[in-house]
Amino acid sequence: MSRVIRVAAAQMGGNQSTDSRQSILGRMIGLLEKAAQQGATLVVFPELAFTTFFPRMLLDGSVLAEYFEAHIPSDTTERLFKRARELGVGFYVGYAEQTPEGQRFNTSILVAPTGEIIGKYRKIHLPGSVEPRPNSRFQQLEKRYFEYGDTGFPVFQGPQAWEDARIGMLICNDRRWPEAWRCLALQGMELLCVGYNSAAYDPNGGNSESPELRTFHALLAVQGNAYMNACWAVAVAKAGVEDGAALIGGSCIVDPNGVIVAQASTLEDEVLVADCDLDMCLQGRTKMFNFDLHRRPQWYRRIVDQIGIELPKAE
Amino acid sequence: MSRVIRVAAAQMGGNQSTDSRQSILGRMIGLLEKAAQQGATLVVFPELAFTTFFPRMLLDGSVLAEYFEAHIPSDTTERLFKRARELGVGFYVGYAEQTPEGQRFNTSILVAPTGEIIGKYRKIHLPGSVEPRPNSRFQQLEKRYFEYGDTGFPVFQGPQAWEDARIGMLICNDRRWPEAWRCLALQGMELLCVGYNSAAYDPNGGNSESPELRTFHALLAVQGNAYMNACWAVAVAKAGVEDGAALIGGSCIVDPNGVIVAQASTLEDEVLVADCDLDMCLQGRTKMFNFDLHRRPQWYRRIVDQIGIELPKAE
Numbered sequence: 001m002s003r004v005i006r007v008a009a010a011q012m013g014g015n016q017s018t019d020s021r022q023s024i025l026g027r028m029i030g031l032l033e034k035a036a037q038q039g040a041t042l043v044v045f046p047e048l049a050f051t052t053f054f055p056r057m058l059l060d061g062s063v064l065a066e067y068f069e070a071h072i073p074s075d076t077t078e079r080l081f082k083r084a085r086e087l088g089v090g091f092y093v094g095y096a097e098q099t100p101e102g103q104r105f106n107t108s109i110l111v112a113p114t115g116e117i118i119g120k121y122r123k124i125h126l127p128g129s130v131e132p133r134p135n136s137r138f139q140q141l142e143k144r145y146f147e148y149g150d151t152g153f154p155v156f157q158g159p160q161a162w163e164d165a166r167i168g169m170l171i172c173n174d175r176r177w178p179e180a181w182r183c184l185a186l187q188g189m190e191l192l193c194v195g196y197n198s199a200a201y202d203p204n205g206g207n208s209e210s211p212e213l214r215t216f217h218a219l220l221a222v223q224g225n226a227y228m229n230a231c232w233a234v235a236v237a238k239a240g241v242e243d244g245a246a247l248i249g250g251s252c253i254v255d256p257n258g259v260i261v262a263q264a265s266t267l268e269d270e271v272l273v274a275d276c277d278l279d280m281c282l283q284g285r286t287k288m289f290n291f292d293l294h295r296r297p298q299w300y301r302r303i304v305d306q307i308g309i310e311l312p313k314a315e
Numbered sequence: 316m317s318r319v320i321r322v323a324a325a326q327m328g329g330n331q332s333t334d335s336r337q338s339i340l341g342r343m344i345g346l347l348e349k350a351a352q353q354g355a356t357l358v359v360f361p362e363l364a365f366t367t368f369f370p371r372m373l374l375d376g377s378v379l380a381e382y383f384e385a386h387i388p389s390d391t392t393e394r395l396f397k398r399a400r401e402l403g404v405g406f407y408v409g410y411a412e413q414t415p416e417g418q419r420f421n422t423s424i425l426v427a428p429t430g431e432i433i434g435k436y437r438k439i440h441l442p443g444s445v446e447p448r449p450n451s452r453f454q455q456l457e458k459r460y461f462e463y464g465d466t467g468f469p470v471f472q473g474p475q476a477w478e479d480a481r482i483g484m485l486i487c488n489d490r491r492w493p494e495a496w497r498c499l500a501l502q503g504m505e506l507l508c509v510g511y512n513s514a515a516y517d518p519n520g521g522n523s524e525s526p527e528l529r530t531f532h533a534l535l536a537v538q539g540n541a542y543m544n545a546c547w548a549v550a551v552a553k554a555g556v557e558d559g560a561a562l563i564g565g566s567c568i569v570d571p572n573g574v575i576v577a578q579a580s581t582l583e584d585e586v587l588v589a590d591c592d593l594d595m596c597l598q599g600r601t602k603m604f605n606f607d608l609h610r611r612p613q614w615y616r617r618i619v620d621q622i623g624i625e626l627p628k629a630e
Contacts, residue, residue: 124611125610125611127609148611152614153614155627166627173603176543177609178543179493179615181493186621186623187617187627188624188625209598213574217573220573224535224538224540224542224543225493227536227539228536257528257531258531258535288442288491291622292622294441294492295440297619297620297622299439299468300497302502303497303498306501306612307612308501308607309500309501309502309600309606310501310503312481312502
């Protein structure tokens with residue numbers, strides 16, 4: 001038995017602030033077409049794919065508002081949805097969401113090959129800070145611009161064209177938190193989609209990890225969690241230099257053994273394709289990681305009962 | 316600032332059923348001495364280090380009882396404790412524990428360089444089954460021979476000789492469960508010790524993962540969890556062929572970046588040594604994995620509220 005879907009990772013190079021939304025959408029449609037030509041029916045785009053990673057800038061008012069989507073699709077983004085429907089390809093894409101009530105989230109949606117939006121996720125693990133770093137050219141203001149996601153970690157059942165795959169979504173920093181993966185796996189997730197914008201080094205020139213180490217971290221988090229949750233994972237970067245700040249690449253498709261089956265070789269627009277047999281999840285799920293047989297939640301209470309570290313009491 | 320302790324992984328080759336306890340202890344003392352010669356003050360031995368991995372055999376009564384330790388140290392194992400005190404070296408060791416009340420656990424202890432037992436852990440994630448596989452030469456009967464651990468996941472503060480390191484223990488299969496690592500990290504664990512006996516392939520000849528893939532899994536679980544919990548990890552195998560069943564090696568010392576800093580190259584008795592700077596945990600713990608700032612436990616409820624998979628409800 002096998003349930004194979006062909007999945008594409010659509011890595012994007014940097015989106016500059018000076019790039020028009022239409023030129024960015026044009027590049028995304030180009031990636032979509034490349035993926036479709038290779039037979040993919042699900043294409044995964046990065047986090048905040050339509051714009052530059054604007055949380056690195058201190059903005060407000062109408063300048064900030066321009067980065068948000070009040071409707072999805074909108075008049076501007078409808079092109080991407082239309083082309084996907086024509087090609088019979090669905091996709092995951094990340095964008096900055098503004099609700100009718102004025103709430104703002106770092107959001108991703110899952111769009112079926114019919115064009116129907118079948119899932120929405122709002123990022124829970126927001127990195128960065130509310131207050132800007134003083135005297136710094138580059139910021140990380142996700143906690144300022146976005147509310148914490150309120151969707152929990154939902155799993156969506158894909159259409160027959162995707163072999164009824166059970167699909168989970170995460171966004172960027174979420175992928176480093178094993179709690180997020182486990183909450184999805186506990187709903188039978190078979191395929192995880194995650195887009196990201198991860199700094200290659202401290203853009204303010206501080207002493208920090210190398211781009212190579214940061215890429216290693218990004219791969220390790222996806223490989224380790226895919227293995228321990230016996231699922232496929234598609235992790236997709238916005239890469240390269242964006243408005244003067246460097247982003248890692250390392251987009252990859254990882255199997256339920258934690259093995260990388262496809263990996264980006266550039267920091268630019270690049271499409272990776274792999275056949276994902278969802279039934280490969282069964283080996284882990286029925287043996288090593290048979291949750292029913294082996295999990296012992298009565299000992300996991302700290303995970304929900306405390307937030308930060310509580311040191312053991314001195315004797 | 317740095318708080319460096321020199322740690323050794325004391326990988327062991329197979330212990331055969333026909334080996335005397337004294338010959339096995341002699342090998343362990345040899346490894347201890349090698350580690351001490353290289354300046355290590357903490358030596359990590361495997362799971363069930365004093366015997367063969369007896370859960371692969373269907374046993375009962377007095378034959379089974381012989382694999383258990385009613386006292387630690389006992390007249391037999393005191394040699395190891397004595398030599399360690401003489402050398403000023405502490406250790407982690409796994410053994411089969413029988414309590415005065417007759418309970419049986421798969422247990423590890425942490426022994427300070429003074430010889431004092433400063434911590435005990437009883438394995439929580441028991442793999443295998445209660446009932447034997449019919450018509451199979453090799454079994455995995457941990458769920459039959461041991462009760463589930465009742466210690467939770469305690470963290471122990473080491474002595475000054477170990478820079479007051481906060482140390483956690485896991486046993487074998489536990490290391491593949493991110494919940495276990497997180498419960499330890501939430502108590503400020505800086506160094507994780509784990510011994511294991513992991514089959515290199517199905518000893519009954521079934522179609523299964525290769526030894527290479529199983530070794531990769533073992534490394535990946537330790538690397539991924541060390542990174543995501545910003546801690547050091549020392550993972551130590553009983554390796555090689557034991558009573559006709561093959562065990563993987565892959566013993567390793569991993570830093571808080573998830574990078575392997577020392578790795579076994581054999582499937583035999585072998586000592587690895589590395590300097591572990593406990594303050595390397597601070598980079599992850601104060602930034603990317605600052606739990607206080609970034610964890611969102613209100614969304615992690617499934618981890619404790621359910622054991623197995625609950626599929627999302629159909630619409």
